[in-house]
Amino acid sequence: MFTLPLGDRAQLRPLEPWQAPEYLAHIDRARATVDPWTPWASLSTDLASATATLQDFADRRATDGARIHGIWLDGTLVGGVLFTGFDAASGVCEVGCWLEPAGEGQGLATRACRALIDQAFTQRGMSRVEGRSASGNAPGIALARRLGMRRDGVLRRHAVHRGGRRDIEVWSVLAEEWPAANAASEAAVRAELDRLMGVFVGAFTNTGGRRPDLGVIRDVFVPEGRIIANVGDEPVIYDLDGFIAPRQEMLTDGTLTEFSEWEVTERTEVFGSVAHRFSEYGKSGYHNGAWFEGGGHKTTQFLRTPAGWRMSSLAWDDAPAKP
Structure with missing residues (x-):
């Protein structure tokens, strides 16, 4: 077999x-x-x-x-x-x-x-x-x-x-x-970038009683990585610990329940040892007991490191939520 x-x-x-x-x-x-x-x-x-x-x-x-x-x-x-x-x-x-x-x-x-x-x-x-x-x-x-x-x-x-x-x-x-067979190496890189994004997005899921573990975000980012929320008047820039801790709490203390997020579309470009991905995403769940649906856009940068491909930075902008 x-x-x-x-x-x-x-x-x-x-x-x-x-x-x-x-x-x-x-x-x-x-x-x-x-x-x-x-x-x-x-x-x-x-x-x-x-x-x-x-x-x-x-x-x-x-x-x-x-x-x-x-x-x-x-x-x-x-x-x-x-x-x-x-x-x-x-x-x-x-x-x-x-x-x-x-x-x-x-x-x-x-x-x-x-x-x-x-x-x-x-x-x-x-x-x-x-x-x-x-x-x-x-x-x-x-x-x-x-x-x-x-x-x-x-x-x-x-x-x-x-x-x-x-x-x-x-x-x-x-x-x-x-893609032709001679593009297998590029396909392998793109598959790995898909995997990294999948781990990141999937870390937030707590549907069906699943307990999220946002600690896996550290596995897909370089240690010095930055995550940026650009949803208000000024961007908020997080290091990994500063991003993970409050979201882990919200996803486990009842603030956000039955929550999931997913990529809707993506466009990825690879240039040697660096890559960029522009994504549209959707999300849904209950916030303090009220159902919502929303989405937005992400821009993500990747680096090829001695340990493999890793995310180096991610910035997002939310679209208005749908009640």
């Missing part, structure tokens, strides 16, 4: 029927975050149905159809990526991905999807790779953008989920739009 590294701690491997117990345990951990957007988790509710799901993919893979892979982080299955459809004759396939909370915010979904898309284009000669997402699934849509996909359109009221109908956005990338 092949293993593809997704960084120092993560691996991508095929999921097979004999792994059903491990797969079911993972789906149980992922169910609360996956089920709101897709009926995927509802297909595996006990060992028999989990085994049947993996066996179905094994049968379809044997006829060069759909296939499923797992994402392991530090030896634990934390997510998966799959071709929900794979039609070699027409040259069209559809890719999808999911993660449990322990796998979020580390760039795993982006790297895993890129690996499958790269295989589809460079090894199988596919012409088009699609990605589909419910219109309200902002993280899923942000993933499609990070993969270089374009939105083809919306299938209105296309899917039935939890007794209601949902619009489904169709995204795609074509073979001629995919």
Whole structure:
């Protein structure tokens, strides 16, 4: 069984029927975050149905159809990526991905999807790779953008989920739009910058009882890094400790609950050992018990250091919150 590294701690491997117990345990951990957007988790509710799901993919893979892979982080299955459809004759396939909370915010979904898309284009000669997402699934849509996909359109009221109908956005990338094989080194750098941003943004999440750990921000920044809020009349400049401490408190003392933040769009430029990223982000949660939605823009600078790529500074400007 092949293993593809997704960084120092993560691996991508095929999921097979004999792994059903491990797969079911993972789906149980992922169910609360996956089920709101897709009926995927509802297909595996006990060992028999989990085994049947993996066996179905094994049968379809044997006829060069759909296939499923797992994402392991530090030896634990934390997510998966799959071709929900794979039609070699027409040259069209559809890719999808999911993660449990322990796998979020580390760039795993982006790297895993890129690996499958790269295989589809460079090894199988596919012409088009699609990605589909419910219109309200902002993280899923942000993933499609990070993969270089374009939105083809919306299938209105296309899917039935939890007794209601949902619009489904169709995204795609074509073979001629995919980076060539000789650009692998740049793709690897961009994947690492995606991971760093994912860790930073994911550090704030406290949805579903998850306890945030903003200390991981120190892992993605150089020690002398600066974070700047430019949301008022004058910028407020923080060192890492000054930024982390008050936000850790707000996210754990009940001030901010069910809070999450995500990238909506990003534009990244790499120049040798330095890089820049301009991002639009969204966020939502309860502030002192009142629901809010908001967003804004970030500009982030990166440096290649002896320890690898790290953030050196980040500045943000919030858009007005939506009550």
